[in-house]
Every structure is written in structure tokens, then in C-alpha cells.
Amino acid sequence: MKKETNKQISLAKRPQGLPNLEDFNFKEGVFPTPVSGEVVVKTLYLSVDPYMRGRMQDAKSYVAPYQLNEVITGGVIGEVVESRSTEFQEGDVVIGMLGWQEYSVASAAELRRIDPNLAPISTHLGVLGMPGLTAYLGLLEIGKPKEGETVVVSGAAGAVGSIVGQIAKLHGARVVGIAGTEEKIDYLLNELGFDAAVNYKTTTNLRHDLKDACPNGVDVYFDNVGGEVSDAVYPLLNTFARIPQCGAISSYNKEGKDVGPRIQSYLIKSSALVQGFVVSNYASQFGEAARQLGKWLAEGNLKYEETIVEGFENIPNAFLGLFEGSNLGKMLVKVAEPSHS
Amino acid sequence: MKKETNKQISLAKRPQGLPNLEDFNFKEGVFPTPVSGEVVVKTLYLSVDPYMRGRMQDAKSYVAPYQLNEVITGGVIGEVVESRSTEFQEGDVVIGMLGWQEYSVASAAELRRIDPNLAPISTHLGVLGMPGLTAYLGLLEIGKPKEGETVVVSGAAGAVGSIVGQIAKLHGARVVGIAGTEEKIDYLLNELGFDAAVNYKTTTNLRHDLKDACPNGVDVYFDNVGGEVSDAVYPLLNTFARIPQCGAISSYNKEGKDVGPRIQSYLIKSSALVQGFVVSNYASQFGEAARQLGKWLAEGNLKYEETIVEGFENIPNAFLGLFEGSNLGKMLVKVAEPSHS
CATH class of the missing domain: 3.90.180.10 (Medium-chain alcohol dehydrogenases, catalytic domain)
Known part of the structure; x- marks a missing residue:
């Protein structure tokens, strides 16, 4: 051959x-x-x-x-x-x-x-590979969602975001997804069981729509995209909010011309944490994470x-x-x- | 009376x-x-x-x-x-x-x-009050400087920054201060023993001067000011850098018109952490911190x-x-x- x-x-x-x-x-x-x-x-x-x-x-x-x-x-x-x-x-x-x-x-x-x-x-x-591990470890090691908290996920219908939201639901959080097509919004709400989802491309006021979707503010913001989507989330952060900074796809093609509202004041006001990460930082936990992801998948708890x-x-x-x-x-x-x- | x-x-x-x-x-x-x-x-x-x-x-x-x-x-x-x-x-x-x-x-x-x-x-x-506690707890609880690491402090000649730099020196770090007058630069270098200091107001290229002052990159950035000073520090962050976000005085009077380069990509590239805080988050450690500050002051180790x-x-x-x-x-x-x- x-x-x-x-x-x-x-x-x-x-x-x-x-x-x-x-x-x-x-x-x-x-x-x-x-x-x-x-x-x-x-x-x-x-x-x-x-x-x-x-x-x-x-x-x-x-x-x-x-x-x-x-x-x-x-x-x-x-x-x-x-x-x-x-x-x-x-x-x-x-x-x-x-x-x-x-x-x-x-x-x-x-x-x-x-x-x-x-x-x-x-x-x-x-789901059982790098994106699944990224979702699992970034959410649980940095985001640390607690029951009843609000978790917002950007890039929510992507490889990482879709897993993040489901794991957050499994931990008892209220989960709000941000995505860019009606097909994705429908998927988040009707297939993955997100509590709310916002289409950042069709909304006339993302911050307003997010505020409606997060009546109790935002405790965890798992960010895959950065940019204007994140600009709309920062004002909603609760005290001691955690932001796993997984990606910033909106910035990757801007090469130094990517400007927006500075976030430092928001972080101080809410004593919030932003942790940039790559999944390899948590390599020692891959085995445990992969086992849990496989278990959820086999049980039908992870789509x-x-x-x-x-x-x-x-x-x-x-x-x-x-x-x-x-x-x-x-x-x-x-x-x-x-x-x- | x-x-x-x-x-x-x-x-x-x-x-x-x-x-x-x-x-x-x-x-x-x-x-x-x-x-x-x-x-x-x-x-x-x-x-x-x-x-x-x-x-x-x-x-x-x-x-x-x-x-x-x-x-x-x-x-x-x-x-x-x-x-x-x-x-x-x-x-x-x-x-x-x-x-x-x-x-x-x-x-x-x-x-x-x-x-x-x-x-x-x-x-x-x-030094023995809120600013000293802010410096001590923000630096040691979030910044966690290790011997030989580079610690950059903005607002370095202020109430908090001047204490941060000295505590970082006491922990064996290389300390670089950013301040805005030659009197302050002189104070940092000749009174407080900082390893380097950069005048952000007179420099023609802050990022370049900072790079010269930090040949091994930046491990801890204790930020009191935000804004353009911080914009110049972010590209120098080392892997697993820590940023205690204490203040953002350059932003306080800008009310929503404070824009600059987005930092998310820098945080991802370097797996860096930014933690906004106020000193009251660490109230349970005030006693211990005040005792240590008082001890250093009495010993002449803190000016x-x-x-x-x-x-x-x-x-x-x-x-x-x-x-x-x-x-x-x-x-x-x-x-x-x-x-x-």
C-alpha cells in the first residue's frame, strides 16, 4: 500500500x-x-x-x-x-x-x-482531546463555578465553549452562552440546555441583552474571544469573579491594532481575577480530566x-x-x- | 476646650x-x-x-x-x-x-x-496603615515574588508603590520602578535601593526603556496606575507572570473614554494572572502584616x-x-x- x-x-x-x-x-x-x-x-x-x-x-x-x-x-x-x-x-x-x-x-x-x-x-x-481538556481544566481550575453562580461563555458553540457550558451546568451553575448565529443559539438552548444565549451579531445592545440574561451578574466568564464581546461582559462582573482567559480569537488577526476599553478598573471594582492559560499548564491533570470527560460522555451527560x-x-x-x-x-x-x- | x-x-x-x-x-x-x-x-x-x-x-x-x-x-x-x-x-x-x-x-x-x-x-x-497593608498583602498574596525574579511597580514613589518595591527587595527580587519626576526616580534609586527606575513622563519610548531595565522580562507587575504605563509593561510579561491590580489612577478621571490595547492576548501568551483587589479582601491577615511591617520599620529595613x-x-x-x-x-x-x- x-x-x-x-x-x-x-x-x-x-x-x-x-x-x-x-x-x-x-x-x-x-x-x-x-x-x-x-x-x-x-x-x-x-x-x-x-x-x-x-x-x-x-x-x-x-x-x-x-x-x-x-x-x-x-x-x-x-x-x-x-x-x-x-x-x-x-x-x-x-x-x-x-x-x-x-x-x-x-x-x-x-x-x-x-x-x-x-x-x-x-x-x-x-471532547476527549485538547479542547475538552481545555474546557474542563480552565473552567474547574480557574473558573471554579459554584452551584447557583452565573457562568458566561463566549465562543459558546465552539469546541471548547460548548463543553465549558455543559460542565458548568453539571456543577449547578446558571449558564449563559454568547455565539454568532441563530443555529448556534438554538443548539445552546435546545440541545445543550444552556439557561440563556445571546447572539452577539444580531443584538442591537449586547451589554443590555447580557444584563437581562444575567440578572444576578457574572461570577465566571470563560472567555474564548476577547474583543467587543468581552467589553460587554466586564461591567457585569460580580465581586470575586473569575475569568479563565482561554482565547481571544477576535484579536488574533488585528496585530496591535486591537484597542478597546481598558479593563483594569473593572477588575479592581469587583476584585476579579483574569488568568490566561494554555492547557499544557495542567498536563499533570490530563489523566484525571480525560477519565471524567469519558465518563460523562458515556453516561450521556456530555454532548x-x-x-x-x-x-x-x-x-x-x-x-x-x-x-x-x-x-x-x-x-x-x-x-x-x-x-x- | x-x-x-x-x-x-x-x-x-x-x-x-x-x-x-x-x-x-x-x-x-x-x-x-x-x-x-x-x-x-x-x-x-x-x-x-x-x-x-x-x-x-x-x-x-x-x-x-x-x-x-x-x-x-x-x-x-x-x-x-x-x-x-x-x-x-x-x-x-x-x-x-x-x-x-x-x-x-x-x-x-x-x-x-x-x-x-x-x-x-x-x-x-x-507605611503601617492601609497603604502599607495594601502593598504587603497585594504583593505577597497575589504577586508572590521569588528570589531573582523581576518585579515592576508603577506609581513606584507613591504611598503603596514605595513599600511594594522595598518588600520585593527584601524578598530578593530585582525591582524596577516607574514614576513621573526626576526627584522620584532619584528617591527610588538612591534612597529605596531600587535596581532601576524609569521616568514615564520624560522617556521617548517607555517600552524600550522598560525592556532595558528588565533584561529578564517581568515576573510580577504591581500596578497602581493602568493606562499607557501598563500598556508598555504587558509585552514584557514572562510565563506565569502575576499582576496585582491595585489601582488604575490614570483611568479614574476618564469615565468610559479610557481605551487602549486589549490585554487578553498578552495574558494568554504568558499564562499571566491579573487579580484586582482591595485590601479589605485580606482583613484576616491585617494583624500579621502590620506586625511584619512594624518589625521592618523598627529594624530600618523599610523607609x-x-x-x-x-x-x-x-x-x-x-x-x-x-x-x-x-x-x-x-x-x-x-x-x-x-x-x-
Whole structure:
């Protein structure tokens, strides 16, 4: 089944503002040859995530920037098609940080085996993977919602936000979601059981609508978006409010031109806490968090959606779609079928 | 020694932007008559503080707004001149939240006795009082400086900032102060032993100068001022930086027109924490903190300055001076001499 070529996508240039298709370069790489201890992984599902926008800049951050003309890396679920490792065999389904390419070579240490019988394999890039862990650990380690408190989630219908809201509900909180389409609002209210949801794109007064949705103020604000949406939440913070600052997707394409009301006075007035974080800060708790997420999923207490874009050639489009909010739940690209599916 | 009248200052109207003298109203009140359990306190020193600006607005905050035409309240050190309480006698020096007036009536529970032999009584409004406790608890409970880390302090020559920097030095940190006059810079470097100090008013590139002063980045940013000074610090934050958000004096007079670069992306990049606070959040630790501050003061490990404005009629001017940065250390008004000084 060996294939002679290996389609790959690299960063052609660093995006200025909103990324576009010209920032990406398709090329034909060579099919990888593993050395001892390595395996070749065929890409099945590939994750596109907002944080990748940050890596496209040449700036200090929590992960190194992507290098120009090198294959872009991210979360990949794949199938082992050739193994020179005693730890994996052909047919194993694995997850790792691999490339935007059809085939990757990786050492055994870079991969983790997935049991395809427990849950659909794609969930390991979503509710059971990095987004689920981000939601769980950011909400519970920083947000610490208590029964009866009000939790507001921005980007509420996304991969992380949709899980945050459901976990907050499981902890007895009143949950208010902010999202940008009526389909998403409907999903939050009627599928996920949020107590209220506000469409920031159609409202004429977001702050007013949020105030109506949060009659007792805001105790936890799980923020995925920043920008004007957050501007509307800050005035509603209760004393000792907690803000897990997970993302700021509205800022990622603004490069220093992102200005708005300063928040310091709000933080002082309400003795509020903002904690920026990345999920790897909590790596020691991944095992426990994944077990709890898996348990809730198996019990039917955690629902998820996936927006699956088909085809390797559509990876850049799927990534660009994140900034238009075109995904409900986790945005994934399906590159190939598992051989035994 | 009873006096027939009692000069008082009330809020004439709510300031728009920068407060001015017309926002205050001088009047002659009646000399207070204590009932059983109360004492009459003659005002000796009176504290003017930036947080009072917030109380002049009619807005939800951590303390109730001042009412128009009622005597403004704040920290006062005074002498008991008449007592109907078994807990105090004439001549006792006391501290409490009293009024901008020559004489106040207060119940025993509102007052705490000061020992005038331990330290100058005015220090109980400064290094041994609310500003000292704010510095100590905000820095150690939120900032948690570790040996060798870089601590940046804004408003560094003020009542709180000057103590913050010295406590950070006592914990082995590299300390960088930001202040607005050459006199203050000289004080920080040559009196308080700061490692570096930057004059934000004369620099042509604050961010560049701060970067030079913080070659290893910023681990703790104790922020008293917000605004453009803070804008220059955020890009320098190290991973897991902590920001005790004590004040935002640059914002207090801007009322919703205070805009600047959004900080969420910086917080995510560096997994930084911002915690707004008021010192009363840590009331259970006041005793321990005051003991430690007193010990350092007695040992000569803690220096302080006071800017003492003389005369009751100058209280509003002293308050307005805070927004011009006209104080070195704690800004106080001396209203009267103690009878046995």
C-alpha cells in the first residue's frame, strides 16, 4: 500500500491580518521512511484550531512559531501503516502532534494509541482531546463555578465553549452562552440546555441583552474571544469573579491594532481575577480530566458536535472558517478513511 | 476646650473627569455631641487617597458612593477630646474611617487606639496603615515574588508603590520602578535601593526603556496606575507572570473614554494572572502584616516618605494633587497638632 508521494501544506508567508489561501503552500513531499523506533502514520483526521494563528506570527508565545516553508503541525489522528517500533503495529489508531500532510513519520514517544471501540476516534481531537481538556481544566481550575453562580461563555458553540457550558451546568451553575448565529443559539438552548444565549451579531445592545440574561451578574466568564464581546461582559462582573482567559480569537488577526476599553478598573471594582492559560499548564491533570470527560460522555451527560470538512485540499479553508465562526463544535478535516472502518 | 463650630467638607457635585475645587463644598457644621459609648475625635491627620475618586461616582463598586452634600469620609488619625466610652479616654490617639471635618463623633467600635511611642502617629495612615497593608498583602498574596525574579511597580514613589518595591527587595527580587519626576526616580534609586527606575513622563519610548531595565522580562507587575504605563509593561510579561491590580489612577478621571490595547492576548501568551483587589479582601491577615511591617520599620529595613499638606482648607487641593503625582510617598493633610506633642 506504499504510496510514492505525500501531499503537504506549509506556511508560504506570515499572514497580515486575516489569513487567506495565499498564506499556504501545497507541495508534494516524499513518502517518509522510518528508522528503528519510528512508525509511519497515515493521516485520518486533522485538527484546525484558533491557537494556530498565533504560531503563524514570528513572535514569542507559549509555542514556537511555525517556520516558513516547513510543514504546519497540529493535532492529528492517524493509522499506523508501517512500524519499526515494538510499541505500535500496523492498523493501530494513534494521536499526536503531526503535520498537515498525508503521511507522517514519528517516534513511538510522540504518539498515543486510541481505542476506537470506546468512542468515535475523532472525539480525541475534540471532547476527549485538547479542547475538552481545555474546557474542563480552565473552567474547574480557574473558573471554579459554584452551584447557583452565573457562568458566561463566549465562543459558546465552539469546541471548547460548548463543553465549558455543559460542565458548568453539571456543577449547578446558571449558564449563559454568547455565539454568532441563530443555529448556534438554538443548539445552546435546545440541545445543550444552556439557561440563556445571546447572539452577539444580531443584538442591537449586547451589554443590555447580557444584563437581562444575567440578572444576578457574572461570577465566571470563560472567555474564548476577547474583543467587543468581552467589553460587554466586564461591567457585569460580580465581586470575586473569575475569568479563565482561554482565547481571544477576535484579536488574533488585528496585530496591535486591537484597542478597546481598558479593563483594569473593572477588575479592581469587583476584585476579579483574569488568568490566561494554555492547557499544557495542567498536563499533570490530563489523566484525571480525560477519565471524567469519558465518563460523562458515556453516561450521556456530555454532548458534542463536530464540523467535519472533507479532503486534504480543504485544510486551509477549514482553518480560515474558524475566524468566520463557521463551525458548530469542533472543526476537523477528514483526510482519509481508516482502513478497517 | 470645646469649640462651637466644626468645619466640614462635602461633595458638592459628582466630578466630571478630573475633579476640581468646585466639586467640594466647605460648610460649618455643629460640634458633635456624643451619646453613651461614643467619643468625640479631633482630627489631626487626614488621608487623601486615589480610591476616593471612585467613591465620588454614583456607581457600583467595592465601597458605597459618597452622597452629595454629606461629609466625605476617609482615614483619619485624631485625638479623643471627649469620651462617653469606657474604652477611650481624653488624649488617646485613635484611627478610624471618619469625616473630612475638624471633629467627628464615633462609637468605640469604629476606632482603634494608636501607641504614639512606637512610631510617628502619621505612619498609621501610611507605611503601617492601609497603604502599607495594601502593598504587603497585594504583593505577597497575589504577586508572590521569588528570589531573582523581576518585579515592576508603577506609581513606584507613591504611598503603596514605595513599600511594594522595598518588600520585593527584601524578598530578593530585582525591582524596577516607574514614576513621573526626576526627584522620584532619584528617591527610588538612591534612597529605596531600587535596581532601576524609569521616568514615564520624560522617556521617548517607555517600552524600550522598560525592556532595558528588565533584561529578564517581568515576573510580577504591581500596578497602581493602568493606562499607557501598563500598556508598555504587558509585552514584557514572562510565563506565569502575576499582576496585582491595585489601582488604575490614570483611568479614574476618564469615565468610559479610557481605551487602549486589549490585554487578553498578552495574558494568554504568558499564562499571566491579573487579580484586582482591595485590601479589605485580606482583613484576616491585617494583624500579621502590620506586625511584619512594624518589625521592618523598627529594624530600618523599610523607609517611607510623607507629603504633608498643612491646613484643613487645603484638603481638596491635596486630593487633587494625587492626580498630578505631586506626592512623594503618602499624601496626608495635617489638620491640627496633638495637644501633647
